[in-house]
Each structure stands twice: as C-alpha cells, then as structure tokens.
Amino acid sequence: YVQEAIDICKAAGFDFIILESAGVGQSDASILDYCSLSMYVMTPEYGAPSQLEKINMLDYADVICLNKFDKAGALDALHDVRKQYKRNHSLWDAKDDDLPVVGTIAAQFNDAGVNELFERLMEKVESKTGIVFKGHAEHHPHSKDTSNQSTIIPPKRVRYLAEIAETINEYDQWVNDQASIARQLYHIQGLSSSLSTGMMQELDMLQQSLKDNLHPECKKLLDSWTGLRERYGKEFYEFKVRDKIIKQPLTYKSLSGTTLPKVLLPKYSDWGDILKWQLQENVPGEFPFTAGVFPLKREGEDPTRMFAGEGGPERTNRRFHYVSLGQPAKRLSTAFDSVTLYGEDPAYRPDIYGKVGNSGVSIATVDDAKKLYSGFDLCDPKTSVSMT
Structure with missing residues (x-):
C-alpha cells in the first residue's frame, strides 16, 4: 500500500513527501519505483569490503549516508564505499570529496557530516525539480570535513x-x-x-x-x-x-x-x-578521601532528603511542608515530570497530556516555581534544594 499512501499525501496537498523504508536487502532497489530522489543510509558494520559489490543501492542512490561515523573503522568504511561508488559509476578520476558519500553522526548536535548531507540533498532537490530553497546555505555552511569529529569517547580513549x-x-x-x-x-x-x-x-x-x-x-x-x-x-x-x-x-x-x-x-x-x-584510608578530609571530603560532618543538619513531586506546584508544596514539619533543616528534593524535564509546556497534545504531573511536579513558569517553594526561606543555610 505504499503507492496508495503516497497518493493520499498528494491528495491532501503535500508537495514534499519523504518516504522511509524499514530497510532493504542487498539486491533490493524497489523503493526507487516510488521516489524521484533517493538516499541510502548505511553504517560501517557491513562486513567485508567485497559485500559492497552486492548492494544495489550504491548504484542507484543519489546520496549515500554512512551513519555512526564515530565507530571504530568508520574512516576505512568511508574509503571503501567511495571506492565502490567510483567503480559502479566509472568515476575513476573523481575526487573523494566530490562524491555524494557522506559520513555522519546523527546522534551528535550540529554534526558537520549531517550539515553536509543536508546541503547535498538540497542541491539534488534543486537540480531535479528546479525549486530553490533559500536560506539553508547561510544557516548551514557547506562543510566537507567529516574526519575531525568530536565523539563521546575519542578513539584514543576507548581503553x-x-x-x-x-x-x-x-x-x-x-x-x-x-x-x-x-x-x-x-x-x-x-x-x-x-x-x-x-x-x-x-x-x-x-x-x-x-x-x-x-x-x-x-x-x-x-x-x-x-x-x-x-x-x-x-x-x-x-x-x-x-x-x-x-x-x-x-x-x-x-x-x-x-x-x-x-x-x-x-x-x-x-x-x-x-x-x-x-x-x-586516612582521616576524613585528607587524601584519598575514603572517609569524606570534609574533616567532620556539619552539625544540626541530618542527612535526610525530603522527596516530593506529583501533580501541580501547590500539591507538591503542601507535601514539602508536611515532610519537613518540625525539622531544623529543610532538604527539599524535587522530582519534575518528564514534560518539564524536556522543556515542553503542559498541553492537550496526546504525547504530552498524559505525562503532565505524572511521576513529578509540573513546572512551566517562574510563578510555578514560586508556588513550589512558597513558605521556605531559600537563603537560609539550613535550606537546600535538589532537582531531579
């Protein structure tokens, strides 16, 4: 029902439709029957270089994306894929940087490879349709340097x-x-x-x-x-x-x-x-600090976390006052709901509404924060607040 789904999108007035497959086999290129511009996404874990000869999409794809470029051996994989692309298209004298084969790290914010991939896709769209999408080049300067990536764990530090x-x-x-x-x-x-x-x-x-x-x-x-x-x-x-x-x-x-x-x-x-x-071992407050970083524990403040967070700020505030009743030190530990943690505002949208105030307090404004800690002296040395 792929074609039918595309027809529905066209009938609804959409003029730019992105079709994503769940994956294709090595010899499968049937998705080309439904699209005017194709991109093949792969990873460095394709096996031996000889396996590249069996991948049909390396023949037909307009752009090839080698994702997870922070993996070990990714540079070798990029070299092999580019070499196979040259062989498939008889581009023996073409420069590697001119080939539509890009290494990306999709999980990394503002990745140079993803930016380059976007630029190449826009160039292909413009060349095939004649439609010019203005503004993207200014926001994402064309960068072909995908070799110098900042990874979570640099290859030299994998040990x-x-x-x-x-x-x-x-x-x-x-x-x-x-x-x-x-x-x-x-x-x-x-x-x-x-x-x-x-x-x-x-x-x-x-x-x-x-x-x-x-x-x-x-x-x-x-x-x-x-x-x-x-x-x-x-x-x-x-x-x-x-x-x-x-x-x-x-x-x-x-x-x-x-x-x-x-x-x-x-x-x-x-x-x-x-x-x-x-x-x-040594005494507390001395190297190697096995007994603590301070010589002695602060007096007059028991190490008790007063944990609360459910519903709205007023409800959580009442809970804070209840759990800290009669305690000389107020050690408030606040649990926020996932909507707050992800920076969204409470809304009726289905993926948001069910999580508002669930397993944590909903805080969307400064006034909500004031209500949350109303009645507590946040400047008092015996008052501490942690947020989770």
Whole structure:
C-alpha cells in the first residue's frame, strides 16, 4: 500500500513527501519505483569490503549516508564505499570529496557530516525539480570535513576504564613498596639501641639508602603522624572551609551516655602500617578521601532528603511542608515530570497530556516555581534544594 499512501499525501496537498523504508536487502532497489530522489543510509558494520559489490543501492542512490561515523573503522568504511561508488559509476578520476558519500553522526548536535548531507540533498532537490530553497546555505555552511569529529569517547580513549584500573593497581603497588621501605626503617630504628658501633655503621648506610628511596610525601606523612594523633585527641577540632574557621567537638554521647570519639585513629606503631593506612584510608578530609571530603560532618543538619513531586506546584508544596514539619533543616528534593524535564509546556497534545504531573511536579513558569517553594526561606543555610 505504499503507492496508495503516497497518493493520499498528494491528495491532501503535500508537495514534499519523504518516504522511509524499514530497510532493504542487498539486491533490493524497489523503493526507487516510488521516489524521484533517493538516499541510502548505511553504517560501517557491513562486513567485508567485497559485500559492497552486492548492494544495489550504491548504484542507484543519489546520496549515500554512512551513519555512526564515530565507530571504530568508520574512516576505512568511508574509503571503501567511495571506492565502490567510483567503480559502479566509472568515476575513476573523481575526487573523494566530490562524491555524494557522506559520513555522519546523527546522534551528535550540529554534526558537520549531517550539515553536509543536508546541503547535498538540497542541491539534488534543486537540480531535479528546479525549486530553490533559500536560506539553508547561510544557516548551514557547506562543510566537507567529516574526519575531525568530536565523539563521546575519542578513539584514543576507548581503553579509559582499563587505564583507570591500571592507574589504581600501579598506585597500590607503589603504596606497598613505600610501606615496605618504611617498615624496614622502623626495624632499623628499633635495633639501633642494642647493636655495637661497628654494626651500626653498616645499618646507617642501609638506613640512608632506604631514606633516599622513601618518597618525600611519605616522609611528611610519617613525620606528621604524632601531630595528627594529638589533634584528634583534643576536645575540639578546627578546620577551614571557604576561608571560614569551623570548630566542632570530636566526641558525642550515645543514647546510653557513653562518650565516643567521632574519629578513632588506628593504634599502629609500625611505620609501614601507619604509612599504608595514610595512603589508602586516612582521616576524613585528607587524601584519598575514603572517609569524606570534609574533616567532620556539619552539625544540626541530618542527612535526610525530603522527596516530593506529583501533580501541580501547590500539591507538591503542601507535601514539602508536611515532610519537613518540625525539622531544623529543610532538604527539599524535587522530582519534575518528564514534560518539564524536556522543556515542553503542559498541553492537550496526546504525547504530552498524559505525562503532565505524572511521576513529578509540573513546572512551566517562574510563578510555578514560586508556588513550589512558597513558605521556605531559600537563603537560609539550613535550606537546600535538589532537582531531579
């Protein structure tokens, strides 16, 4: 019923009809019976170059689009398709850039290949129909450079996850090596008081050699261990956040009245154990930040997210006031409906209407946002808002 569908569109007054097929076989070119201008869309995953000889549309298509041009091997595929196009049309002396074969990344905004494809299509339409579509050339400058594309993951970084794993493994190995050196220095320090002068001379040489191999940062960590224990042994701990000195107690009382430390350092004496702990765990607010990026948690604000978002802003606002009732800190987490997230306004259009206020709040104007957070002091340090 393809022809019948086209006839209906013509009868309705449409003069530019785009017919898209679900796909064609290698030897199939029947879609040409229904169109005056054809474009064949393919991907780099067509198999061996010899398979191109079997694709009839490479003979008949006015424009050939090689999509997913960010895939590995796409440049080779473009070269092979252009070579086959030359062979099919006996264009042995034609330049590659003059052939109607374009590499595109349709998923990428403002892709140079898609812009070039559009220009080529408009040129073909104008040459076949005589109708000139003004303005498109000014908005989309003709660009034939499809080789320099910005991809989500550049080809040189396809191993980035493996590189991360390798970096972590190398760091762990370095930590073990430095901890071993620190442990040997600790043993030498323990032996120094019970050995004769002659033996100490040999140990001094070994000790100096080990110190030379100990990284300066590791030496700083070991030297600061005593001071670190003293700081966490005090009643209060002071640290700076954004040029502001924050002072907090280092202990808290449990429900049974027992005083417990917020941060408890390990009771290590071996320098190797101390160094390894500092390099792989450490206290909160210090590298590698396994216990948090700040030395202590902010007091007076429980880590509770007050989640809401359904229907209109008034309904969600009432829910926010209910879930935050009696709480010193207002940590509002707002869920928006998909219509809001995609930047559409509420409407009766079928694909919009059913999603308005569904699984999230509908916010379309500044007034809606004011209603949503009405009654909350958004400038209060104890008020925070997250949007999802």
